[in-house]
């Protein structure tokens with residue numbers, strides 16, 4: 001009965017989302033519709049999307065209320081949309097018609113519009129608080145509830161939000177401190193966990209199959225690239241995520257899982273893949289001598305005619321102009337570079353923001369029908385945990401505000417262009433998160449994404465390792481032992497220290513990433529041995545008791 005009710009409610013709210021989306025296509029500058037869709041998305045369990053919509057509602061209302069705004073055109077659009085809405089409401093809705101005098105002249109209507117926008121702004125901030133709580137963003141909730149009190153000093157409700165946020169924060173501190181004392185996490189992890197919330201990579205119900213599964217053409221494209229860059233390995237459809245029926249459960253298979261195998265015998269030390277990555281690579285740019293294309297230094301006198309940006313070679317200058325440079329040329333992304341230059345920890349999101357900007361530039365330059373179908377992104381999958389959901393770190397600034405600023409700097413209209421809606425941005429983020437490489441600040445201060453090396457699956461006893469070639473972003477994958485033709489080629493995602501742990505710890509470490517127990521050969525074997533051991537011990541204990 002309960003399930004039926006929930007399913008019914010879900011379907012109804014899903015339908016509401018569709019309805020609001022259609023309305024937004026007609027009225028993209030109406031903050032109320034963005035707020036309403038955001039509210040619906042939160043109720044459906046997608047706070048990461050809700051916060052995107054509510055933030056857009058906030059930007060619109062702020063522009064509409066500020067006649068001296070730096071974006072007068074946006075403010076005009078909002079007031080125009082809201083004028084029409086307010087007039088219609090007061091003249092056609094029976095509940096409002098008694099107030100029709102309030103919109104009788106253009107001056108009265110303008111005053112009424114302002115009143116309505118102010119009322120809406122309060123609702124927007126209230127919904128923001130709800131969204132932050134739903135996304136578990138405790139740190140943001142503490143900060144923004146205080147901002148709300150400052151912004152709405154006469155409001156009776158927001159001080160209670162501050163008290164609520166503070167007590168939630170204190171509760172989290174005490175829980176996390178206990179985990180720290182038991183050695184489950186270190187101080188840095190505690191800080192990150194306190195500051196951030198978490199959301200799930202999810203195949204949204206409104207996504208068509210083309211956004212969820214890589215088709216044959218995409219797979220053939222990856223095969224073609226492997227043929228170009230490797231003489232001894234190839235991508236294949238992998239069964240690594242298939243599971244046999246266990247404990248009365250059902251066997252599961254994942255048709256859209258790719259891996260890499262040896263196409264001939266390979267000797268230890270032999271390179272299997274040299275990935276130059278280049279266009280999908282960003283450095284911290286602290287080093288002005290770093291080439292914007294491949295991060296090698298020094299840069300030399302190679303440039304394109306559009307601007308004075310220097311590259312390390314003509315090849316890199318050409319790649320830049322063919323791939324990512326056009327959409328960012330002359331645009332002021334200093335706010336991203338400045339933040340990335342200050343990056344101190346490997347979990348710092350400012351380098352991720354540079355990567356997102358680079359990938360969006362690649363999509364725009366390519367002009368694909370949809371960013372998720374662009375040559376690079378179409379090859380990558382997010383880690384959808386089909387057995388256990390896979391939580392990813394999320395906070396308001398890095399996952400909502402910064403991506404929206406990037407779109408705006410790139411000249412994308414965030415209100416009218418549905419191809420860059422929040423679900424698209426979040427799916428891009430999840431695809432990058434699952435496949436990117438780098439960001440070890442001491443070793444190589446940057447991050448990269450490539451549709452080649454990211455095809456290698458993980459094994460706790462890997463037969464492939466990788467190295468950075470000095471002074472550039474080039475990565476070479478090489479065999480660490482002799483491999484037979486047909487053998488799966490895998491790297492380790494957890495390094496030698498992780499590989500050395502017992503199977504239970506290893507699987508625990510990878511569970512959050514894979515959304516299922518690691519299915520590498522070593523884990524499957526070790527788990528079977530452990531199960532046998534438990535069965536034998538249980539039988540022996542039973543005999544002893546008899």
Ligand SMILES: C[S@@+](CC[C@H](N)C(=O)[O-])C[C@H]1O[C@@H](n2cnc3c(N)ncnc32)[C@H](O)[C@@H]1O
Pocket residue numbers: 238240241256257258259379380381382383434435454455456457458459513514516517518519520
């Ligand atoms: C970098 S991608 C590897 C390529 C990926 N299999 C694909 O189809 O695109 C990482 C993802 O592969 C899957 N994967 C890799 N190794 C795995 C393993 N040992 N057990 C379960 N899933 C694994 C997980 O879904 C993980 O999120």
